[in-house]
Amino acid sequence: MKIHTKHLLQAMRPSVNLVNDKGPKGIDGRIVAYIDSNAQISEQYRMLMTHITTLKSEKKLKSIMITSSLEEDGKTITCCNLAATIASDTSKKVVLVDCDIRKPSIHTLFNVKRAPGVSDILEGKCDLSDVIKAPAIGNIYLIPAGTETQHPSDMLRGQATKNLFETLKTSFDYVIIDTPPTLPVTDSRIIGHLCDGVILVVRFDKTSKKSVKDTFSLLKIAHSAPIACVLTDFRAPIYNYTRYSRYYYGEKIKDEV
Numbered sequence: 001m002k003i004h005t006k007h008l009l010q011a012m013r014p015s016v017n018l019v020n021d022k023g024p025k026g027i028d029g030r031i032v033a034y035i036d037s038n039a040q041i042s043e044q045y046r047m048l049m050t051h052i053t054t055l056k057s058e059k060k061l062k063s064i065m066i067t068s069s070l071e072e073d074g075k076t077i078t079c080c081n082l083a084a085t086i087a088s089d090t091s092k093k094v095v096l097v098d099c100d101i102r103k104p105s106i107h108t109l110f111n112v113k114r115a116p117g118v119s120d121i122l123e124g125k126c127d128l129s130d131v132i133k134a135p136a137i138g139n140i141y142l143i144p145a146g147t148e149t150q151h152p153s154d155m156l157r158g159q160a161t162k163n164l165f166e167t168l169k170t171s172f173d174y175v176i177i178d179t180p181p182t183l184p185v186t187d188s189r190i191i192g193h194l195c196d197g198v199i200l201v202v203r204f205d206k207t208s209k210k211s212v213k214d215t216f217s218l219l220k221i222a223h224s225a226p227i228a229c230v231l232t233d234f235r236a237p238i239y240n241y242t243r244y245s246r247y248y249y250g251e252k253i254k255d256e257v
Contacts, residue, residue, distance in 0.1 A: 025137060026111030030077050033084035034138060045085045048230065052082070055197070055227055063165055063175040065099075065195040065224075067188040069211040070181045073203040074232035076105050079178040087139035092173045095132070095141040099191055100180045101152040104145030110136055117146025122160045128167060141172070156190045165194050182215045192224025200226040204234040 022028065023035035033045045055061060066082070068075040083096040098106040099118055107114040116126045125147070136142040149155055168175045177195060179188040192198045198219060202212055212229075219225050 022111075027137060028109040028111075031080050031084055031109060033081040033088070034140075037088060042081075042085070045081045048078075049082060049085045052197075052199070052228070061197045062169050062173065063177065063195040063197075065177045065179055065188065065192050065198045066201060067179045067192070067198065067215075067219075068181045068201045068203075069183050069207050069215040071103075071184075073181070073201050073207055075181070075201040076100070076109070076178050078201050078230055078232065079176055080106060080109055083140055083174075083176040084138065086174050086176070090139055092139065093141070093171070094139060094174045094176065095143060095168055095172045097143045097168070097175060097177045098145040099156070099187065100178050101145045101149060101155075102180055102185065102187070106142065106178060107144040110142055112136055112142060112144060114144050115147040117144035118164075119146030119149045119152070119155065121146070121164060122155050122158060123149070124160070128164065153186050153190060156187055161191070162194055182218055183211060189218055189222035189224060192219055192222055195224075197228075198224050198226045200229045201232055202229050203232050206233070 023031070027034060029035055032039050033042045036042060052061065052064065064082075066075050066079040080096065083094050086092055087094040096106060097118060098104045100106075101119050104114060104117075107117070116131050120126045121128055121131060121143075128143075131143055132141050134141075155161075165175065165177075175195075177191065179191055182188045182200075188198075200212070200215060200219075216226065
C-alpha cells in the first residue's frame with residue numbers, strides 16, 4: 001500500500017513560540033490558538049481549520065477524530081489548538097473530547113479535573129449534563145477522559161459510545177476527539193468509524209513510513225481510513241514556502257509520505 005501526498009492536508013513548521021509555560025487560567029502555553037491569537041503559529045492553525053472544514057467528504061465533518069501512529073507525534077496539541085481555533089468563531093459551539101483514556105492529557109493542558117469525564121459517562125456513573133455545564137474556556141466545552149478504567153477498549157466498544165457521539169453532534173457544531181496512538185492499542189480503530197472524519201498526525205523525521213502505512217491499513221480495515229494527514233514539526237524547506245505562511249500543501253510535494 002502506498003500513501004501518496006494526496007492524503008497530506010498540511011505540514012507545519014515548528015514555532016519557537018510554542019512552549020509549555022502557563023497562560024491565563026493556567027492554560028498550557030502550547031494551546032497558543034487560545035493564549036495568543038495573533039501569534040504566527042495561531043495563523044497556521046487557522047489555515048489548518050480552513051482546510052479541514054473545506055475537505056471534500058461524503059459526510060459533513062461535524063465529528064473529527066485525531067490520532068497518530070505512535071506517541072509524541074503532536075496529536076493532542078494539534079487537537080486542542082484546532083478546537084480553540086474553531087471556537088474563536090463565537091457562532092460555533094465546539095466540544096473537545098478526550099478519548100485517550102489510557103494516557104489523557106487534555107485536562108492537564110486546560111487545567112481542569114480529569115474526572116468526571118468520558119469513562120464515567122460510558123460506565124453510567126454520571127450523565128453528560130454532569131460533565132458539561134458551561135464552556136471551560138472561551139467557547140470550548142471540554143469532556144476530560146474521566147476516571148481511570150482497566151479495560152478502555154471494551155468500554156469504548158459499547159453502545160454508550162455511539163450514543164454519546166450522536167448526542168454531542170446534535171448539541172454542538174463541531175466535536176473534536178483526541179484518541180490514543182493507533183499502533184499500540186485498538187481504541188482509535190473502535191472510535192474512528194463513529195466519526196465523520198479521521199485525521200492522522202504524522203511527525204516529520206520521527207514517524208516512519210512503515211508506521212504511517214501500517215496505521216492507514218489498520219484504520220482502513222476498521223472502516224476509519226483517514227481523510228487527511230497533518231505533518232507536524234516540518235523543518236525542511238520546499239518551494240511552496242511564502243513569508244506569510246509556514247504551512248505546506250500536499251499537492252506541491254512530489255515524494256510519498
